[in-house]
Amino acid sequence: MPAGAAESTTQLGIDFAYLVTGVCFIMGLRYMNTPKTARLGNTISILGMAIALAATGIVLDWPAAWWILSIGVGAGAAVGIYAARAVKMTAMPQMVAIFNGCGGGAAAMVASAELLKLHPGTAAIPADLAITSVLTAIIGSISFTGSIIAFLKLQEVMTGRPITYPGQQVVNGLLALIAIGGLVMVTLNIDTLPAFFAALAASLVLGVLFVLPIGGADMPVVISLLNSFTGLAAALTGFALGNNVLIISGALVGASGTLLTLMMGKAMNRSVANVLFGAFGAVKKVEGGPVGSSGSGVVRESSVDDVATMLAYARQVIIVPGYGMAVAQAQHSVRELADQLEKKGVEVKYAIHPVAGRMPGHMNVLLAEANVPYPALFDMDDINPEFPRTDVALVIGANDVTNPDARSSPASPIYGMPILDVDKATQVVVLKRSMKPGFAGIDNPLYELPNTSMLFGDAKSSIDKLVSAVKSL
């Protein structure tokens, strides 16, 4: 803290502004408890951010470094706003991942700067600063490179399948040890600079290696976790700088990310550790061929006209979207089909599994984009009792979240995962590209049930055909 009276008054004002910011962020998140007030929440949050930035502006060295600020903020704002406007809703998970990575990287750099600033002096680095700043650098770096890998996987620049090699966990363990060793050495003021850079480098590599073996379908967990990492890194930056607004905001984000991570794990009936280290869906491990498929082995293929008739004369239809809908960008066609059906007096509902898609709430956003009213979207627990009263369950690009083996076959790798009970509907129609097994590489006996019919092809074109067929009925 500065010594002069005038300066400390200024600092008092700034700290007060930061308090207001913290309150704005909390209120902003609070208003996200309903879709109606969520936009107001976002506005309040923006206001909070503006207040914090304006208050910070008071202490900056404008004459010396205005150009750093102008170039950095100008370019960051331009790229950020452009990307945010241009991105398609189907690409939202990777967009969120990359923004998250930027935050993590920035936090790591801020902490490094804080540490390096002290280093030239001969005085020892205080232990609290050493611990908080090195820890920020470690977590921020993991979040930075981890998010980049998540982005590349989601963007399908690299394969979404788990990438595994022998000794993976050992390598990761060693990297973690180097990072922690560096932290200890900096804290004890032994070879501070080399130790710090070793920790930094190890963390950057660790971020890459820790996301590589995680498969696409487990991305909701990873993205939430990386989000909480960045939150934690921001909070630790606050410790290093002695800045409460960073601590509060980081804590909020960390809490949110952690909560979502746990929710996603629970929705898959798997521990977070299993998701992170299990390399689920690796091609090599399909234990002894088809697991527990009790079905007849016969798959019934249906035609567009049959399905259209089935849908049009149903009382209730439940649409079950999955990642396949996102890939085919079929959300608008889906809404059109629902509109046509509703015109014919069919009740249409949507069943959303918590881990459908590649991030928490992914399907909801896509359907919202297609103007599906949010009251028509139902969570798993609310919709499952409805299936027995439903004439047709229309499964669009969802697979593992509908696999009845999860309920009944203890041998199945996904046994115990809560699923949508589509098989209890009178008729099930599955829109699927081909008979290839789903992400987890597990056969789905749903397809062999007598009340299931398959409609093969690209989801979007299939649904477009269904729309015109229903119209002409």
Place this chain on the structure above:
Amino acid sequence: MNAFHLLSELTVFVLAVFVGLEVISKVPATLHTPLMSATNAIHGIVLVGALLVAVVATPALGPVLSILVVFLASLNVFGGYVVTGRMLSMFKPRQTAPPAATDGSKK
């Protein structure tokens, strides 16, 4: 002095975590993606930290890295809020806006 200071910061942190858990647990599943995006924008608050270490006469990171850190944090803030706003603007209750002219005209 250091230990006391650290402890008071830790107090703020722990309390904020509890507030966060409380508030976030009330957010419905429908809004989980915008929630992630919103919290994403909030951790853009590291921009405050970035400005404090970069916009000084002799930044510890040197000019290029200083610009980079401000750039990354700004990208996080601006991109995060714009994308959240875009998502939230799509959530509509039933029957507010029966989208005009989508009935038959769409190919």
